[in-house]
Amino acid sequence: MITAARIKQIKSLTQKKFRKELGLFVVEGEKAVNELLLHKNWEINHIFALESWLNENVIPGNIPFDRVSGKELSRISSLTTPNSVLALVNIPEWDIRNVNPSIDITLMLDNIQDPGNMGTIIRTADWFGIDNIICSENTVEVFNPKVIQATMGSFMRVKVFYTSLKKYLETLPEPLPVMGAMLDGENLYKTELPDKGILITGNESQGISAEILKLINRKIHIPLFHKRGKTQQPESLNAGVATGIILSQLRNFNG
């Protein structure tokens, strides 16, 4: 049994304001929760699960849990088809000073708005072994339930930070390649690519903001495939797809 007040509290976690206030976010689904239970870096605050899930899984003694009915689960879930388990998880405190941009590729997101895109970008970063993503403060929050869902579990392996990108880039400890995808950039397939540095992905419709553009020192371009007889051409790629193509090339160019 879950009380009405508890349901209200859990539902409030779809909003950033309440996630911040309570220091909690929601993870749904067997696969993600089962994986969370194996991670030492994540603290589960509470588990709500169907009897069927509880019968098949062991919850460590220090994690409180409630057995809920399918109906109750659907009341606290933000999925259209709720799974068998939902976890409240403590929002971790990560320190951006632990990120060393000089030793690897770091991804930077400038005002990504769509939760699905954000989740897909985190999932893609995970595939290509990116440990840290640094986001502008107006980028959609990683602990938004739609973002968490779209990461397909990758939120557990990639750290996401929020800060002023301008300040961050202006105070880098040493000069680094700062890459961005732009129409007037070098052909991604015909240029030497670095194995360290920062790759910036911009907003879905406006691209990279003017103040950040100025700080890019390696403009990269994903070539459009020209076809004879086509007068109209697409203007851009989806932000997540473009990020995937560039990361893939960065990781395989030097390998």
Place this chain on the structure above:
Amino acid sequence: MITAARIKQIKSLTQKKFRKELGLFVVEGEKAVNELLLHKNWEINHIFALESWLNENVIPGNIPFDRVSGKELSRISSLTTPNSVLALVNIPEWDIRNVNPSIDITLMLDNIQDPGNMGTIIRTADWFGIDNIICSENTVEVFNPKVIQATMGSFMRVKVFYTSLKKYLETLPEPLPVMGAMLDGENLYKTELPDKGILITGNESQGISAEILKLINRKIHIPLFHKRGKTQQPESLNAGVATGIILSQLRNFNG
């Protein structure tokens, strides 16, 4: 003024059944409608526009139109923030027999379900000069308004067909490379890639279906970037991102 019956009819076009019955689909937004007006291959059936749009655009004499208020537009729109113009467009009749898979790369989609993914894949195909996409009959329909929106106009330049993929592949006029992204495939960056053939993208969670898997003769793998110290790894990439990475490599390998 639009009648209630007309509103109901337009709203019904969010459903495939009614799109088929009426032979119409909806395109929203200035950019897309303005581009449609330039295309000879697309027949606009009717335009509904705000006075502001009508004042700035010329509609050919043979296209009927209605001046609508912002309130009326929001009643027929399926966007949360309606634009200034909405067009009803005749669904074209394309003949799959005009596709020649032996002369270029053709994309094949096996049961893509998410309209956003579908739209993104069409947009990506357009960027990489893919003229034709052949879909399984259970793939989400291209004229779904969410798909059209996510293509960002690319639906105008890429033809999308629906058929039995199995039959299509079994009756190819000549042997062709049939590629699919699979974990046990060849490294995308360490193998010779063809400049003609078929690339298959599978369903978002199940991947490529068993009966189609058997017909793949070139398994391709986008390498996961291994990092020391990481015990858990992602299982897959988003279908649209994976398609983008492979198409990008196919188009740039031989150039």
